[in-house]
Amino acid sequence: MAEENLDPDSLAHELAPYSCAAVAVTPGWMRSEIMLNHMGVREENWRDALAKEPHFAISETPRYVGRAIAALAADPDVARWSGQSVSSGQLARAYGFRDLDGSQPDCWRYMVEVQDAGKPANAAGYR
Numbered sequence: 001m002a003e004e005n006l007d008p009d010s011l012a013h014e015l016a017p018y019s020c021a022a023v024a025v026t027p028g029w030m031r032s033e034i035m036l037n038h039m040g041v042r043e044e045n046w047r048d049a050l051a052k053e054p055h056f057a058i059s060e061t062p063r064y065v066g067r068a069i070a071a072l073a074a075d076p077d078v079a080r081w082s083g084q085s086v087s088s089g090q091l092a093r094a095y096g097f098r099d100l101d102g103s104q105p106d107c108w109r110y111m112v113e114v115q116d117a118g119k120p121a122n123a124a125g126y127r
Helices: 008-020 034-038 041-051 056-060 062-074 087-093 107-115
Strands: 024-027 085-087
Touching: 024 087, 024 107, 034 041, 041 056, 056 107, 062 087, 085 087, 087 107
Parallel strands: 024 085
Antiparallel strands: none
């Protein structure tokens, strides 16, 4: 496969004869071990990092995107997503799964509507 064919739409087209779906999935702002260490917190007290970086309120655990992948893998109609690039937040809304704290962070919508818009950090309506 040529490098220019690595976008999900091109891959979906090439995989269609094999009944395979090609979906690009992106996590939001991940609370990975490296990020937690950088913020000087652990998963148990991650909200303490909001004093340093208030927009960290929209972060999600690595399990959240894992649940997104698992939901796609279990979906008999996964082909409806083929050729698309989606976020863990979008898939959480579609499949109903939640992050470890019971929330459904929608990081990318938050970044556009709050952070990039220069508004003060407020994850209400985005978790």
